[in-house]
Amino acid sequence: MVEIRMRVNGAEVSAELEARVSLLDALRVRLGVTGPKKGCDQGACGACTVLVDGRRILSCLALAVQYDGSEVTTIEGVDHPLQAAFVRHDGFQCGYCTPGQICSAIGMLAEHAAGAPSAATEHVAGAPALTRTEIRERMSGNLCRCGAYNGIVAAIEEVAP
């Protein structure tokens, strides 16, 4: 058992955990923060995406003990214009992928603002414009089986600076 402390959505929390517990299960099962979803538990769907110190990560592939002392933001702690944009553009249907899509998009916008290129970027020097192609490439780790991709991209496009 390991004791860890984190800030989750602004609140100090601590938990006694086995080292094998993923950050996703620590949040969902131990801390009752059920916004992040489990779609595969294998890093293949993005439903579990949360922000750790502002960066997007797949919480199912992370051990909670690695994040001792971190600042974790899940969908419950997000207050961002993207949320209203998702509603306006119908960027979801069932809503199961939505917490991950929104957290991922926030992380993605920060990566882009920091000048990070993607596989779709033509010229890696210089700041790539956030075209739809760029958005799609950068969001491709977040599956939406309901197929709300058009709405998600439109919402991100509207909110992107």
Next chain:
Amino acid sequence: MTQAPPAAVDTAGVLGRPVDRVDGTAKTSGAVRFSTDYPYPDLAHAALVCATVARGRIISIDTAAATALPGVLAVLTHENAPTMNPPRAVTLLDLSTMAASSTVNVLNTDEVHWDGQPVAVAVATSPEAAAEAAALVRVDYQASPSAVDFDAALPDAVEQKNSMLAPAGGSKGDAERALAEAAVSVDLRFTTPGHNHNALEPHGTTAAWVGDELTVHDGTQSIEWTRRHLAHRFGVPVSNVRVIAPFVGGGFGGKARVWPGTVLAVLAARATGRPVRLLLTREAVYRTVGGRTPSVQRVALGATASGRLTALVHTSTTLTGRAGGSPEQVVSQSRHLYAAKHMLLRQSQVTLDLLPNTSMRAPGEAIGTYALEAAIDELAHRLDLDPVELRLRNEPERDPLDGKRFSHRRLRAALEVGAARFGWAGRSPDPRSMRDGRWLVGWGVAAAYHPSWQLPAALTLRLSADGSVVLRSALHEMGMGTATAQAQIVAHELGVPFESVRVEHGDSALPSGPPAGGSAQTASLAAAVLSVCAELRGAVHALARRSGSPLGRRPLAGLAARDGGLFGPDGGETYVEVLTRAGRAHLDASVGGGSRLRRFADQARFMTRLALDGRRWVRAASGAHFCEVRVDPDTGEVRVSRWVGVFDIGTVVNAKTAASQLRGGIVMGLGLALGEHTLVDPRTGRIMNANLSEYHVPVHADVPELDVSFLDDPDPTMPLGVLGAGEVGITGVGGAVANAVFHATGRRVYDLPITLDKLL
């Protein structure tokens, strides 16, 4: 046979308006709870152990190491699990029997019927301990000879008479002879692989017993069926079981029946006396929840030199499990789409020792339209005729197979409007004749077609003296926007603001809604909402009369529901005024009902209507897809770059959510066309790619802007004119992509998915 026009005047313009979803804020803030998000004190967690032989018997099962693990509460097997009643046989006299996904009483038998059948469930105080315990269970099997290879079993296929609610085949004239004599003909063989729904939410259940009372949070598309199924399996009265499912993380048919995970969560809770949560691993979803059957299809078409169809042959072979499955209506659309003089339609099935197959979004039509529409395209190519023109030339006036009337038919308009939106006139007809730089460009077209159904539904409506309205029904919200659409219909029918209507849903404690399947939910509920609103307007009028309101002196027929009340040409009163004067806090109305007799009556009415409707006319949603692909000539990579879809789904209740449903269907169709393939090892019957890394569903980068529009023309025979939008979107997509790929490359792919190796 037209329905009386709705009595309400659409003053608010709420019907059809693209209003935002009522649950939008909840879904974007993490407030929505799915079946495994519910906290319970002392919650235990379960994990499954799945069989590793396709057929046989368990000769020993060693749970000692698993049971000894710290935190493990129980390891249940057929040797120690509580007894359950075996699933009921499926009968059309009680549609809820369709909840049974197989005939196997899992964990109450030592027999194994498919590779992946659950043989044990580990229950522990943490999900990690449960998973580890499951991994430590050692099972020895005595394997029996099994048949698991679809291709090898094809010669043993037997003809299929019915596909659940519709006939499986049909014929007219002598199609084979007409084919042989046709001026131009094609005779093609297509194959499609198995598919898995892969709703992003894996099947998950939280079950809690208090004495003989059971509460189940379950990701299900059929709350009432699940409730009845569980009551039967566990031998308790139906009224003791409550199924709660206000939000489901996608279903697509995969959550319509009760699969072993649900039953085993309930069993584990019963055995341990603790609430139990079982969220299936993605792998366990593949192993224990059926998917779409693979198919082999023959489509043969004969035509005159001017492109009039003289012969249409469509036959299919699909599979089903020896322990259950559902018939797949692969040739269904071919009865209705083209005016061929001679027709032969036939479906056959092979039975294998595999997990029972089940309905997946447009079962039958999703893959049937691929083969039919690719064959039509090939015929157009051989005739040197534009493929849109060939379709228009063969657009029937009446149902081609038996001459029944169409309730309405707008396929011609869909093709014409779609062609104009897409710019189809600019297509150069020859394959490999369009390029953009190094990319080969191809344009393809295909028709979409899905039959429309209506199922019984019960609901109640309460109008309160503050003007608010609450609609209550155990309807399902898996992303279709059901609550939003029904609130719009209520607002329209009562003439009240949309914002004043609230919908309570997803709980078997509410009046029972129809199962969410067959694209039938919206129309089925609409019928009930129309009648409950009429009843409520009548109740308001009666109350007005009794309480001395001026409204009471005017006949109800001369009043319109608008502006929050009932009004005639010379004025009226609001509901608030009527209720306040009468001193009533609220007024209630209901349709359908919980009593056994009423349920039976509803069901009888449903079956009668089904039979009558089927005899009278042919009714379906339809549409036209136009697709542009780019193919890399060196690598064979296919990119879909443009899409136009025009649909006839009858009345559009909410333009925003309806468009999303159609887009969702198209996206899943892109998966079917280009990537999705459940790989079954032909030696062992084991699914080899039971995960989301090796089963390729479309991702953001695979999906271009999808230009979706509707003809928005009410069907005169459906409640409110609604035809259903959940499934028609996926039909025809495989054909449109395959046809575009042919146009780009000159290569026709007869075997889905169209992966790059098939283009090199």
